[in-house]
Amino acid sequence: MNGIIITNQDIGHNAYKIKRFTEEGNKLGISLSHFINDGSLAVIKDNNIQIKIPKCDFIIYCDKDIYLARLLERSGYRLFNKPDFIKMCDDKMLTNIMCANEGIKMPKTIAGPLFYSPVLKEENLRFLKGLGEELGFPLVMKKVYGSLGTGVFLVNNATELASLYSEYCRQPLQFQEYISSSFGKSVRVLIIDGKVVGAFERYNTEDFRSNFGSTATSKEFKLDERFLEASSKIKDLFNIEYAGLDFLFGEDGEPVLCEINSNAFFEEFEKITNVNVAKLFMEMVKRKIKDEQK
Numbered sequence: 600m601n602g603i604i605i606t607n608q609d610i611g612h613n614a615y616k617i618k619r620f621t622e623e624g625n626k627l628g629i630s631l632s633h634f635i636n637d638g639s640l641a642v643i644k645d646n647n648i649q650i651k652i653p654k655c656d657f658i659i660y661c662d663k664d665i666y667l668a669r670l671l672e673r674s675g676y677r678l679f680n681k682p683d684f685i686k687m688c689d690d691k692m693l694t695n696i697m698c699a700n701e702g703i704k705m706p707k708t709i710a711g712p713l714f715y716s717p718v719l720k721e722e723n724l725r726f727l728k729g730l731g732e733e734l735g736f737p738l739v740m741k742k743v744y745g746s747l748g749t750g751v752f753l754v755n756n757a758t759e760l761a762s763l764y765s766e767y768c769r770q771p772l773q774f775q776e777y778i779s780s781s782f783g784k785s786v787r788v789l790i791i792d793g794k795v796v797g798a799f800e801r802y803n804t805e806d807f808r809s810n811f812g813s814t815a816t817s818k819e820f821k822l823d824e825r826f827l828e829a830s831s832k833i834k835d836l837f838n839i840e841y842a843g844l845d846f847l848f849g850e851d852g853e854p855v856l857c858e859i860n861s862n863a864f865f866e867e868f869e870k871i872t873n874v875n876v877a878k879l880f881m882e883m884v885k886r887k888i889k890d891e892q893k
Contacts, residue, residue, distance in 0.1 A: 602657045650671065697837070719765055
């Protein structure tokens with residue numbers, strides 16, 4: 600069995616994934632090669648998709664480029680994860696919409712209106728007053744697309760809100776109530792093959808974002824029934840093959856969904872929990888590909 604790992608040009612933490620997937624794949628008789636998504640792997644030419652990587656049994660897609668993912672899937676490649684799931688996770692607002700009405704606790708959330716005009720006018724700022732009244736201050740403003748805590752802002756008052764919105768209004772945004780009980784704390788639950796395999800707590804004493812900057816650190820976290828129940832609802836709702844679920848702590852310590860990461864890094868997770876994530880992942884891939892090729 601042979602597969603391909605695709606990463607973006609900034610390999611970063613994915614270097615660990617490549618190393619570990621290759622190690623565990625070799626033990627299972629799986630050969631893996633690595634390609635970088637530099638914009639040259641696919642083209643629509645003469646009305647057809649042309650893919651410039653070899654045929655393979657599967658692709659481990661360690662990127663968020665939804666366009667390449669869809670081009671590969673349309674061309675018959677099996678991706679882990681599938682493009683629809685990647686899109687649903689990468690767009691934080693779509694994640695919230697999908698989880699709504701499903702009994703999954705989330706912060707109160709409002710989508711920012713899309714803005715196209717070259718000039719920001721006074722009437723474009725009117726909805727900010729309603730935001731402040733609905734969510735209170737401080738509130739959280741997020742870029743819909745972002746990772747590792749970037750593009751997430753704690754907004755303390757109306758003046759800061761107007762300033763930040765004026766700067767980022769041409770990007771998709773969401774606004775959420777601030778969960779003060781979770782300042783600098785969150786829990787990452789890892790799902791592989793539709794099963795909870797473990798969790799760790801991330802904490803930061805100097806920033807409200809638990810995963811941001813050099814002051815962020817982690818420790819193993821024992822999941823109670825509330826976290827297990829919330830994780831189970833989410834994994835079933837999305838039919839998750841692989842993902843990291845990030846929870847905040849509510850006022851009573853209950854899980855409040857923050858976001859879902861389809862391309863979750865696991866170097867820290869393996870070190871803290873001693874769970875062999877790469878082995879479980881590659882075992883899942885081998886089993887699913889064999890079943891799907893029957």
